[in-house]
Amino acid sequence: METRKRAPIGRPRGFDADEALEQAMRVFWEQGYEGAGLTDLTGAMGITRTSMYAAFGNKEELFRKALERYTEGxxxxxxxxxxxxxxxxxxxxxxxxxxxxxxxxxxxxxxxxxxxxxxxxxxxxxxxxxxxxxxxxxxxxxxxxxxxxxxxxxxxxxxxxxxxxxxxxxxxxxxxxxxxxxxxxxxxxxxxxxxxxxxxxx
The missing domain is CATH 1.10.357.10 (Tetracycline Repressor, domain 2)
Structure with a gap:
């Protein structure tokens, strides 16, 4: 009986989410919430806006995650x-x-x-x-x-x-x-x- 290979679910992330969050934290730390534009954030994180939204949610959610990282670091x-x-x-x-x-x-x-x-x-x-x-x-x-x-x-x-x-x-x-x-x-x-x-x- 022929077995079919199961297709991978979703596409693997092409970036290190942990390192991306570290860079986002540093941008917020240096520029503040409003001062940190999406271009600044995605540029520092090395990802596209689409990837940022998919991995971290919107800017506010990213900020909350960055604050958690700051608290733990x-x-x-x-x-x-x-x-x-x-x-x-x-x-x-x-x-x-x-x-x-x-x-x-x-x-x-x-x-x-x-x-x-x-x-x-x-x-x-x-x-x-x-x-x-x-x-x-x-x-x-x-x-x-x-x-x-x-x-x-x-x-x-x-x-x-x-x-x-x-x-x-x-x-x-x-x-x-x-x-x-x-x-x-x-x-x-x-x-x-x-x-x-x-x-x-x-």
């Missing part, structure tokens, strides 16, 4: 910082990570999560909202970690875990803005160090 210091044994070490690792990520040689300066969609019109509203949620989520996980530190006696009983989390995020965001404006790693590291001088002790 350049911004992964935040998750690592939460695992430090004391609240002060969490804060130190968080700010040190922010300094390194926003001033890394060979990468755009600043932070995709801070500058990506700060000033956008209606077409970029969803991207802006995604970044607001991204930053708020970071504050919440920091707050929960600092509340644990209060409960364990690592922070004073009257320490406001929510305020400490917001303070740390505000300093980190400011570091990103300064770095994007040309401040050196030493400049923003001094800011991080000064912020930690006022950290409460149990």
């Amino acid at each position: 350049p911004a992964s210091y935040a998750a690592r910082a939460l695992r430090e044994p004391t609240a002060r070490q969490v804060a130190t690792a968080f700010l040190d990570g922010s300094v390194r990520a926003t001033t890394r040689p060979g990468c755009p300066s600043g932070c995709l999560g801070v500058q990506g969609a700060l000033a956008v019109g209606d077409p970029g509203r969803n991207a802006r909202d995604a970044l607001v949620a991204w930053r708020n989520d970071a504050v919440l996980v920091l707050r929960d970690r600092f509340q644990r530190a209060v409960d364990e006696g690592d922070l004073p009983p009257d320490a406001d875990s929510g305020l400490l989390a917001r303070y740390l995020m505000t300093v980190a965001n400011g570091i990103a803005v300064q770095a994007a404006g040309g401040a050196t790693r030493d400049d923003v590291q001094q800011v991080a160090d000064m912020a930690l001088h006022s950290w409460p002790s149990a």
Whole structure:
């Protein structure tokens, strides 16, 4: 009995989707959501618009995927910082990570999560909202970690875990803005160090 070869389902992608997403992330990081045109994105990704839409969806969906990649890559210091044994070490690792990520040689300066969609019109509203949620989520996980530190006696009983989390995020965001404006790693590291001088002790 003759057996027929089954035709392949779909056509294999002619590009590395992981590398394409890495390049898209860098374009959004450097130019922001609205500043990154489709020509910029597809040029950096090395693919056609048709391939981009097929693999990643529209520009907004691509931005969300790029933000996920940023969170797992350049911004992964935040998750690592939460695992430090004391609240002060969490804060130190968080700010040190922010300094390194926003001033890394060979990468755009600043932070995709801070500058990506700060000033956008209606077409970029969803991207802006995604970044607001991204930053708020970071504050919440920091707050929960600092509340644990209060409960364990690592922070004073009257320490406001929510305020400490917001303070740390505000300093980190400011570091990103300064770095994007040309401040050196030493400049923003001094800011991080000064912020930690006022950290409460149990």
